[in-house]
Amino acid sequence: MPHRILCVDGDTDARAETVDTLRSALTDLEVGIEGVGTVADAEAALGTDTDAIVTEYELPDGTGFDIVTAAGDICPDAGTILYTETDPGTLDTTALRGTITEYVGKGSVFGSERLADLVRTTIASRPQGSYPVPQNEADRLAALRSYDLENEALIEALDRITDLAATHFEVEQASINLITEHSQEFLACYGDAAEWERMDREDSICTFTILEDDGVMTVEDVTEDPRFQSRADALVDLGIRAYMGANLVTKRGLVIGPLCVYDDEPRSFTAADEAYLTELATLAMDLIECHARLDAAEDPAEVDR
Numbered sequence: 001m002p003h004r005i006l007c008v009d010g011d012t013d014a015r016a017e018t019v020d021t022l023r024s025a026l027t028d029l030e031v032g033i034e035g036v037g038t039v040a041d042a043e044a045a046l047g048t049d050t051d052a053i054v055t056e057y058e059l060p061d062g063t064g065f066d067i068v069t070a071a072g073d074i075c076p077d078a079g080t081i082l083y084t085e086t087d088p089g090t091l092d093t094t095a096l097r098g099t100i101t102e103y104v105g106k107g108s109v110f111g112s113e114r115l116a117d118l119v120r121t122t123i124a125s126r127p128q129g130s131y132p133v134p135q136n137e138a139d140r141l142a143a144l145r146s147y148d149l150e151n152e153a154l155i156e157a158l159d160r161i162t163d164l165a166a167t168h169f170e171v172e173q174a175s176i177n178l179i180t181e182h183s184q185e186f187l188a189c190y191g192d193a194a195e196w197e198r199m200d201r202e203d204s205i206c207t208f209t210i211l212e213d214d215g216v217m218t219v220e221d222v223t224e225d226p227r228f229q230s231r232a233d234a235l236v237d238l239g240i241r242a243y244m245g246a247n248l249v250t251k252r253g254l255v256i257g258p259l260c261v262y263d264d265e266p267r268s269f270t271a272a273d274e275a276y277l278t279e280l281a282t283l284a285m286d287l288i289e290c291h292a293r294l295d296a297a298e299d300p301a302e303v304d305r
Contacts, residue, residue: 025116079122158188
């Protein structure tokens with residue numbers, strides 16, 4: 001798959017020159033370079049497969065900092081380079097420290113060569129299979145591993161919860177998913193979701209759901225959400241056009257995965273919908289904790305999660 005580079009510059013000629021410079025300098029790499037002229041177009045073009053962003057500071061509808069902020073939500077591992085005529089001394093980058101790879105002045109000596117070198121380094125250092133990771137990822141994974149989630153009685157009980165979710169929202173598919181270190185596993189399913197196999201974490205919607213502070217995430221149309229546009233066709237083939245997921249949260253506040261419902265048509269969800277799915281997710285987590293306590297009663301070595 002080509003490395004994806006996004007170039008943002010409101011000046012059409014300057015943007016074309018930057019794109020041509022990178023294409024000429026990066027012939028040793030397989031790259032796909034897209035040029036856009038506004039913050040809005042850049043936000044629409046960003047995806048989890050974006051490897052590097054080269055942006056001017058002054059843009060018709062905002063600044064390069066707006067793009068840095070959007071990239072932090074959509075493709076946090078992408079490197080962002082400010083390639084600009086703006087004097088760096090006039091820019092307050094305090095709030096964005098650590099999110100901008102480098103500043104390169106367009107008029108600087110060897111500026112275009114330095115830009116190409118930075119883009120090459122950024123691509124080489126970007127993690128393969130990139131996806132956003134919670135700050136408490138190590139603790140979260142330890143909690144997930146501590147549960148016996150192959151218990152048949154537990155899975156049967158969780159299957160009934162996915163049945164309730166699908167019936168309430170009048171959808172054909174629902175599932176309880178576990179987000180492991182590198183994959184999404186399906187623990188309990190309703191409908192065709194029962195036929196789904198594990199998927200890589202970078203292809204999962206749920207890897208974004210577990211980051212939600214309020215514990216629930218909705219997507220009205222995956223084909224319109226920049227986080228999922230690169231995999232939208234595959235999701236639609238699975239019957240996933242709209243999505244809502246509510247997190248399963250342990251008593252220590254760690255998320256092991258979400259309870260999800262999927263619609264094959266674009267759809268909005270209300271606050272009441274979110275509250276109902278959250279209640280079902282809480283019930284699912286209560287069942288998992290209950291089985292864990294039963295296991296602990298039989299094995300005193302079990303520890304709190």
